[in-house]
Amino acid sequence: MPNWRQLARARLGGLSLDPDREDEIVTELAHHLEDLYEDWCQRGVAAEEATARALDAVPDWAELRREIQYAEQGDDAMNQRTRNLWLPGMVTLAFSWGLLRLFYWAGLRPRIIWMDEHAFLWFSLPWLLVLPTIGALGAYWSRRVGGRPWERLLAGAFPAVAMAILLILLFPIGLVKESRPLVTLLPALTAFLVCSVLIPGLALLLGVFPFLRNDQRESVAP
Amino acid sequence: MVAVSAEIKRGSAELAILALLAEQPLYGYEIAKRIERETHGALRFTVASLYPTLYRLEKRGWVKASWQASRSGRRRRYYRLTPEGKKQLVPLRAQWRLFFRALDRLAGVARA
Numbered sequence: 001m002p003n004w005r006q007l008a009r010a011r012l013g014g015l016s017l018d019p020d021r022e023d024e025i026v027t028e029l030a031h032h033l034e035d036l037y038e039d040w041c042q043r044g045v046a047a048e049e050a051t052a053r054a055l056d057a058v059p060d061w062a063e064l065r066r067e068i069q070y071a072e073q074g075d076d077a078m079n080q081r082t083r084n085l086w087l088p089g090m091v092t093l094a095f096s097w098g099l100l101r102l103f104y105w106a107g108l109r110p111r112i113i114w115m116d117e118h119a120f121l122w123f124s125l126p127w128l129l130v131l132p133t134i135g136a137l138g139a140y141w142s143r144r145v146g147g148r149p150w151e152r153l154l155a156g157a158f159p160a161v162a163m164a165i166l167l168i169l170l171f172p173i174g175l176v177k178e179s180r181p182l183v184t185l186l187p188a189l190t191a192f193l194v195c196s197v198l199i200p201g202l203a204l205l206l207g208v209f210p211f212l213r214n215d216q217r218e219s220v221a222p
Numbered sequence: 223m224v225a226v227s228a229e230i231k232r233g234s235a236e237l238a239i240l241a242l243l244a245e246q247p248l249y250g251y252e253i254a255k256r257i258e259r260e261t262h263g264a265l266r267f268t269v270a271s272l273y274p275t276l277y278r279l280e281k282r283g284w285v286k287a288s289w290q291a292s293r294s295g296r297r298r299r300y301y302r303l304t305p306e307g308k309k310q311l312v313p314l315r316a317q318w319r320l321f322f323r324a325l326d327r328l329a330g331v332a333r334a
Contacts, residue, residue, distance in 0.1 A: 035251040036251070057269045068273065
């Protein structure tokens with residue numbers, strides 16, 4: 001007979017709960033799986049097949065972990081979103097902009113290449129090099145607290161998303177203020193989009209991708 | 223096939239569990255088996271749907287759990303209804319009765 005406790009723990013591992021409570025939950029789930037297994041065995045199903053059928057009772061361990069986490073924390077949907085997305089996202093944003101500022105103070109200023117009177121390209125190599133780590137931090141944090149893949153993606157790429165939102169909000173204002181035809185501002189818009197949204201976004205996503213998959217402990221063989 | 227909203231599923235699951243526990247304390251596996259048997263398989267609880275619901279009810283103080291020896295002699299975590307749970311079951315039953323009556327009036331669900 002499989003070691004159901006070990007099996008349940010391996011798949012469910014990573015609940016952010018008090019260790020005693022986590023142990024109690026693992027034990028209870030293991031007992032349920034064991035009862036299911038014995039039921040199948042009593043009906044004449046072979047041990048291996050009975051194990052597989054018992055495990056079918058939990059098609060998605062990551063989802064079960066999330067549901068248990070939510071139930072245990074007694075949260076409503078708003079709190080879940082704050083914990084899974086807004087909080088890690090805001091920390092990612094603060095780290096990202098804070099580091100850019102820090103590099104500036106340390107003399108590692110961004111390189112600026114003027115294209116015309118209004119448009120310029122800018123990049124900071126040290127900043128771009130640390131962005132994957134910051135993206136990974138956001139996505140890992142979101143996954144750790146039970147975030148779904150899209151929440152992890154957004155939490156990790158939050159600084160780039162924030163810049164895109166800022167651009168959408170501020171560009172029309174700039175257009176009115178400058179009172180110039182849109183076509184003359186297009187190079188500036190494109191340069192900002194590439195240097196402040198796309199390239200940092202890609203760097204952040206490099207760190208995010210490994211955390212879009214569920215924890216490997218969920219796919220441990222029986 | 224018509225998808226049942228998560229809120230309806232969640233609400234009906236809570237009612238089913240509370241109604242069963244009003245009769246006697248049961249452990250998780252027994253609850254799942256009893257619900258399946260008594261609804262002739264129409265309602266089925268998987269591990270993924272049963273335990274989060276139980277933990278939610280426990281968190282609200284509607285059920286209380288304790289480890290006890292089962293009939294087989296093994297220790298199982300038995301759930302029993304608390305006085306607060308009993309109090310909640312009354313309006314919950316009334317709400318669901320009202321809900322089904324309303325659906326019946328509207329769409330003839332009972333005769334469908």
